[in-house]
Amino acid sequence: MVKWSICCSVLFLGLSSCNTGNQQEGSPLLFVPEGLEVSVWAESPLFYNPTNMDVDAKGRVWVTEGVNYRDFRNADGHKVQDKGDRVMILEDTNGDGKADASKVFVQDTLLRSPLGIAVLGNQVVVSCSPNIIIYTDEDGDDIPDSKEVFLTGFGGKDHDHGLHAGQLGPDGKWYFITGNAGPHKVEGKDGWTLRSGSVYNEYTPYSTENLPSQISDDGEIYNGGLIIKINPDGTGMEVVSHNFRNAFEVAVDSYGNMWQSDNDDQTASCRTTWLMEGSDAGYFSAKGDRTWQADRRPGQTIAEAHWHQHDPGVLPVGDVYGAGSPTGMVRIEGDELGEQYRGLLLSADAGRNIVFGYNPEVIGAGYPLQNRQAFVSSVDQDNAGYIWHQVEEDTRKWFRPSDVTVGTDGSLFIADWYDPIVGGHQMRDKIGEGKIYRIVPKGKKLTLPKIDYTTTEGQLAALKNPAVHVRAFAMQKLTEQGAAVLPELESMVKNEDNPFFRARAIWMLAGMGAQGIHSILPLMEDANEEIVLTTLRALATYAPDQLLDEALRMAKEGSPLIRRELALLLREEDWGETSEIYKELIKAYDGADPWYRNALGIGMKDNAETYFQENIAQLSAENWSPQVASLVWEWRPEVAVPALQARLENEDLALEERDLALETLAFIFEKEAAEAVKKTAEMEGILGEKAQWWLHFRKYNEWSSFLQDWDAPIVLPDAQPNLLALIAQLKDSLANNEQKQLAFNQLAENPSGRIHLALIAAEGFFKNLTLDFSAVTKDEKRPSVLKVLKHYFGEDAAIDEGEVLSLDKDPVAGKVKAIQNCAACHKIESSGNEIGPDLSQIEQKMDYPTLVNAIVQPDAAVGFGSEAYLIALKNGAVLLGLLQAAGPVVTVLDFQGKRHIIPAEEVLNRKQLPISLMPGPAEMQLKAQDIADIAAFLIQSHTSN
Numbered sequence: 001m002v003k004w005s006i007c008c009s010v011l012f013l014g015l016s017s018c019n020t021g022n023q024q025e026g027s028p029l030l031f032v033p034e035g036l037e038v039s040v041w042a043e044s045p046l047f048y049n050p051t052n053m054d055v056d057a058k059g060r061v062w063v064t065e066g067v068n069y070r071d072f073r074n075a076d077g078h079k080v081q082d083k084g085d086r087v088m089i090l091e092d093t094n095g096d097g098k099a100d101a102s103k104v105f106v107q108d109t110l111l112r113s114p115l116g117i118a119v120l121g122n123q124v125v126v127s128c129s130p131n132i133i134i135y136t137d138e139d140g141d142d143i144p145d146s147k148e149v150f151l152t153g154f155g156g157k158d159h160d161h162g163l164h165a166g167q168l169g170p171d172g173k174w175y176f177i178t179g180n181a182g183p184h185k186v187e188g189k190d191g192w193t194l195r196s197g198s199v200y201n202e203y204t205p206y207s208t209e210n211l212p213s214q215i216s217d218d219g220e221i222y223n224g225g226l227i228i229k230i231n232p233d234g235t236g237m238e239v240v241s242h243n244f245r246n247a248f249e250v251a252v253d254s255y256g257n258m259w260q261s262d263n264d265d266q267t268a269s270c271r272t273t274w275l276m277e278g279s280d281a282g283y284f285s286a287k288g289d290r291t292w293q294a295d296r297r298p299g300q301t302i303a304e305a306h307w308h309q310h311d312p313g314v315l316p317v318g319d320v321y322g323a324g325s326p327t328g329m330v331r332i333e334g335d336e337l338g339e340q341y342r343g344l345l346l347s348a349d350a351g352r353n354i355v356f357g358y359n360p361e362v363i364g365a366g367y368p369l370q371n372r373q374a375f376v377s378s379v380d381q382d383n384a385g386y387i388w389h390q391v392e393e394d395t396r397k398w399f400r401p402s403d404v405t406v407g408t409d410g411s412l413f414i415a416d417w418y419d420p421i422v423g424g425h426q427m428r429d430k431i432g433e434g435k436i437y438r439i440v441p442k443g444k445k446l447t448l449p450k451i452d453y454t455t456t457e458g459q460l461a462a463l464k465n466p467a468v469h470v471r472a473f474a475m476q477k478l479t480e481q482g483a484a485v486l487p488e489l490e491s492m493v494k495n496e497d498n499p500f501f502r503a504r505a506i507w508m509l510a511g512m513g514a515q516g517i518h519s520i521l522p523l524m525e526d527a528n529e530e531i532v533l534t535t536l537r538a539l540a541t542y543a544p545d546q547l548l549d550e551a552l553r554m555a556k557e558g559s560p561l562i563r564r565e566l567a568l569l570l571r572e573e574d575w576g577e578t579s580e581i582y583k584e585l586i587k588a589y590d591g592a593d594p595w596y597r598n599a600l601g602i603g604m605k606d607n608a609e610t611y612f613q614e615n616i617a618q619l620s621a622e623n624w625s626p627q628v629a630s631l632v633w634e635w636r637p638e639v640a641v642p643a644l645q646a647r648l649e650n651e652d653l654a655l656e657e658r659d660l661a662l663e664t665l666a667f668i669f670e671k672e673a674a675e676a677v678k679k680t681a682e683m684e685g686i687l688g689e690k691a692q693w694w695l696h697f698r699k700y701n702e703w704s705s706f707l708q709d710w711d712a713p714i715v716l717p718d719a720q721p722n723l724l725a726l727i728a729q730l731k732d733s734l735a736n737n738e739q740k741q742l743a744f745n746q747l748a749e750n751p752s753g754r755i756h757l758a759l760i761a762a763e764g765f766f767k768n769l770t771l772d773f774s775a776v777t778k779d780e781k782r783p784s785v786l787k788v789l790k791h792y793f794g795e796d797a798a799i800d801e802g803e804v805l806s807l808d809k810d811p812v813a814g815k816v817k818a819i820q821n822c823a824a825c826h827k828i829e830s831s832g833n834e835i836g837p838d839l840s841q842i843e844q845k846m847d848y849p850t851l852v853n854a855i856v857q858p859d860a861a862v863g864f865g866s867e868a869y870l871i872a873l874k875n876g877a878v879l880l881g882l883l884q885a886a887g888p889v890v891t892v893l894d895f896q897g898k899r900h901i902i903p904a905e906e907v908l909n910r911k912q913l914p915i916s917l918m919p920g921p922a923e924m925q926l927k928a929q930d931i932a933d934i935a936a937f938l939i940q941s942h943t944s945n
Helices: 302-306 456-463 469-496 498-510 514-525 528-542 542-558 558-568 574-585 594-603 610-613 627-635 638-649 655-666 671-678 687-698 720-730 737-748 753-760 784-795 801-806 812-820 848-856 929-940
Strands: 035-044 050-055 062-066 086-089 101-107 116-120 121-128 131-136 146-152 165-168 176-178 184-187 194-195 223-232 238-244 248-250 258-261 268-274 320-324 327-329 343-349 354-358 375-376 401-406 412-416 437-443 866-873 879-884 889-894 898-905 908-914
Touching: 050 412, 050 437, 050 469, 062 116, 116 469, 121 165, 131 165, 146 184, 165 248, 165 469, 176 248, 194 238, 223 258, 223 929, 238 258, 258 327, 258 687, 268 343, 302 412, 343 401, 354 401, 354 655, 456 469, 456 498, 456 558, 469 498, 469 514, 498 514, 498 528, 514 528, 514 542, 528 542, 528 558, 528 784, 542 558, 542 574, 558 574, 558 594, 558 898, 574 594, 574 655, 594 627, 610 627, 610 638, 627 638, 627 655, 627 801, 638 655, 638 671, 638 879, 655 671, 655 687, 671 687, 720 753, 737 753, 753 784, 753 879, 784 866, 801 929, 812 929, 848 929, 866 889, 879 898, 879 908
Parallel strands: 050 116, 050 401, 116 165, 327 401
Antiparallel strands: 035 437, 050 062, 062 086, 086 101, 116 121, 121 131, 131 146, 165 176, 176 223, 184 194, 223 238, 248 258, 258 268, 268 320, 327 343, 343 354, 354 375, 401 412, 412 437, 866 879, 866 908, 879 889, 889 898
């Protein structure tokens, strides 16, 4: 366990030049592990609103700014860059450990909230939806001489869930990651087109409708956020993992491992995950047309359902650490901070005011990331345990680490967005303040190396550099030399103690032809299995035939980690050449390792049916081993239906085995599987009940065409014919104003009529009419409906936020008030509903003033997934609620918490509203004192209760 240093030798927030506001006396600048120290390296006005960083060979820090972030929501006096956002270069020119120079590399109208930067030699690669832009500085004057839109078509312009940073991997390919703000339609330089979408839609001035089940040129459906891998010339694009919510950054280490952290939708389910190639990360349903809420099964925890962890074909989740807003990631591969930090994976979380640290440990076939620690934080070790009343307004919780990167000298840089709020697509800091902190070993001066790419010696030294793209550029320069540098690279593989250095040399050698390949083959027997892993990956990239020659032996002799990787690497090879290899891999599966199982699912995707017929079909179904039953669940082949039905009906088998057979059938989207489950539904007992549940669920999605005659008719919300007649009169172009007013008033007298009027207003019908709208709100008692009506038909007097903040507060009274007013929609501790976000851990994201703002102005930062919809049905009914599925079946959770499952053909229209369902204080009849008390209660740490 890392010990925490809070010694007084570090700078104090309240006493430094950081302008951080009120701070407790004696509070450290940041909490860091003992033996390290932190300083403010740079701060505004050298730059503003930092979103991402990279480091060049001179040790300078390059920063993308997001000053113009969401200015359609932040137009009330916030700083604006009229000529577009900027890329800044920051430098410590006198070596005193603090940046003293800043220059604009580029300011571009194409840059609106850029979220990624990579500096590779004289090229600067900027990620800013919808584009990846490459700026080239030919003459080294820090002014771009050319600009190329490398790729375009990514969704999420000016959106957190858009395109994020790219990294050049050790295999020489670019890796770019994007969130789920699609649709993404991106064409590579060779014409191959990616198409990705989902049911996720959020109102912005730039968004187009995001649609699920889009098919890319490889015939696959990719959902939500994803990672693409592509050659530097823009060819060979492929999706290497998909179905994220909003994975902000991918870190690719020297072994070729991909690491990411993914945001939840305010359900305390953020995660840090190691990714396998070809994986489905499990946020949406398999085709992206349903949210986890629509798919949640009885008894599942939110985290299990959120990442579909009990569905076949889904990547194991990794570390689910609770509430937060994850951002930048990097892996430390050098020893400059101390040998104990070599290999440490860092994951910044802006919502949690923290940078987590992990020591990735191989367990079985994967990296479960079970050893999370708080590495850097502004509030204690982790604000999960922080108590709000220690200070009235604690600006330590304004520390919002947006990125973390390693400098050329091995020091650690952390960019701080610095704002009282994160998430909800809003800023409250109006001046664009930002900081960059630098972490170094205590009492040790780190010096910038002089990097010389013009000599072999300089290139080899740069290959060992801790900065990601400094060493990546060295790999490019060494590759240009070819065979001339083979001896030096061979020596690095044999003689270096640092395995990351050895791994980089392996990739280099593999790309240098037969002699280089020959020199790495002995590493297949290396004592370090991650070196063996790297060798396999390098062979798969540069010499796939050589990999095939070695694969059968490795399948028989390798560790679970190596066997897992073979299952992934050989997935596109001809089955005739790999069938014996996969048999060995399957034989070695222990029936329990989730990484191994998922890898066999990915690797056997196109051949599982064949394998089943040749190797499992002849087995007696009741005698399946746990390994076989587990793999059949993962593969869910259609040909397995008879055997699964036999297992399901066999009363001699344990209940758990029969239940697994039922679940497997429920994921086979064929009529025979549906019929088998229908038969089971006639049974008495728990299996019959579960079969009934699956039939009710599948009738409205993948089995809809098979269950049309099953006795579970869809019940649509009732329509009222008299309302439809009044709407017709209101919209009649021949009706006079008096007749329209009469129809309006009669609709306003009816609870359903008022929701109809909200939809008509949302469609813009009333813009040119001079009617008296006062009747529409006077009898409305439903807070969410009243909120929508006021949005379209009248302004509400706002509560003075300052008055709330000035009041004394009583958290004990606040608990009673919170349960009375908030629990109808929100989870609070262990009670309440799940229409809105769980409030039990809200103190991990907000301080007291920010929470007050969220209650007083609920539309200032709409929580993702909380956007209100009006859904009009063809029978004339209208629903107000949250959209949870938008495929063949539309699922709506209405404002009262009732879930409606509706065939898409029954939907006439759906209108997304620019507001949330959360009522304001007036709709809930809350006074200033009520808000103060409720916020005081919620901001306490409930985790310690």
